[in-house]
Amino acid sequence: MTSTVRIGTRGSALAVTQTTTVAEALAAAGGVDYELVRIKTEGDILKGSLAQIGGTGVFVAALREALLDDRCDVAVHSLKDLPTGMAEGLRIAAYPARVDVRDALCARDGLTLAELPAGAKVGTGSPRRAAQLRAARPDLEVIDIRGNVETRLGRVRGMHGPEVIEGKKGDLDGVVLAAAGLSRLDRTETITELLDPAVMLPAPGQGSLAVECRTADATDGSALAKAMQDYDDEATRLSVTAERALLARLEAGCSAPIGALATLAGDVLRLEAVVCRPDGTRLLRSSLETNSPDMEAATGLGARLAEDLLAKGAGELTPLAGS
Numbered sequence: 001m002t003s004t005v006r007i008g009t010r011g012s013a014l015a016v017t018q019t020t021t022v023a024e025a026l027a028a029a030g031g032v033d034y035e036l037v038r039i040k041t042e043g044d045i046l047k048g049s050l051a052q053i054g055g056t057g058v059f060v061a062a063l064r065e066a067l068l069d070d071r072c073d074v075a076v077h078s079l080k081d082l083p084t085g086m087a088e089g090l091r092i093a094a095y096p097a098r099v100d101v102r103d104a105l106c107a108r109d110g111l112t113l114a115e116l117p118a119g120a121k122v123g124t125g126s127p128r129r130a131a132q133l134r135a136a137r138p139d140l141e142v143i144d145i146r147g148n149v150e151t152r153l154g155r156v157r158g159m160h161g162p163e164v165i166e167g168k169k170g171d172l173d174g175v176v177l178a179a180a181g182l183s184r185l186d187r188t189e190t191i192t193e194l195l196d197p198a199v200m201l202p203a204p205g206q207g208s209l210a211v212e213c214r215t216a217d218a219t220d221g222s223a224l225a226k227a228m229q230d231y232d233d234e235a236t237r238l239s240v241t242a243e244r245a246l247l248a249r250l251e252a253g254c255s256a257p258i259g260a261l262a263t264l265a266g267d268v269l270r271l272e273a274v275v276c277r278p279d280g281t282r283l284l285r286s287s288l289e290t291n292s293p294d295m296e297a298a299t300g301l302g303a304r305l306a307e308d309l310l311a312k313g314a315g316e317l318t319p320l321a322g323s
Ligand SMILES: NCc1[nH]cc(CCC(=O)O)c1CC(=O)O
Pocket: 078, 079, 080, 081, 176, 177, 178, 179, 180, 181, 205, 206, 207, 208, 209
């Protein structure tokens, strides 16, 4: 390992912010010097709807290639964008402590979900958010949108961001975004309601980051390897492991209309999940718990809840390769 750790990041404001946070934490923990390396990803280049692009991991492939090509030593991913299949030769060396897992409504005039008028236009590019929005408020018009956080906020009437799409500024009544991203970008003042997971179950892994490196570098006893070990948060690791095991068993990607949230309370790991019909006319929700969880129990919990959902007809609501 070279003395300066090269940390790969996408160029978006959100990616740079969260990568810098990780870099500083690793530097503080392990006394490692770092530099950020910008990596352009397919997800930044393609401008179509994320639902249309479809493939999982559009944001991730280029970062992983850079790791494997030795153009960087560490990559920081938003965990919810990371496909469940692990890449050969790479390892998630740390799951930093999770931040707010919830989705947030950013609406004009301080409106909450219940207060939006009938026919209000709410933007999201996520089939999971669209389905749960439609289930909660069938009278809303859900608009498929893309772009970075500032671009999306700029679509809300009265919300001014530095980057707005010409002609589309202020054409929506609200957008739904992850609270975690808004918080990392210091834009939480745009949130008009933090959506209760009882209404809007977040994406598996939402609010979590994953610090990935070459497998050899995670275990070589270096300052970096130790720093990553220290930075790993056990409760987060268990929770996201359960959520992602569920996703893996359903063989669904980040664009599937599936929500999952695990919470560790004392010795009990509880996993709740929802599979949606994309039009929101049916949501299938279920939950399971396990006591004194370790990684194996967390993985088992996710797999069992997936089986339970499949047995209850999840495969009839939305196409799942696992059904
Ligand atoms: N798919 C885009 C994406 N990937 C990660 C985040 C930020 C939230 C997180 O880290 O979970 C976002 C933006 C959003 O969903 O609003």
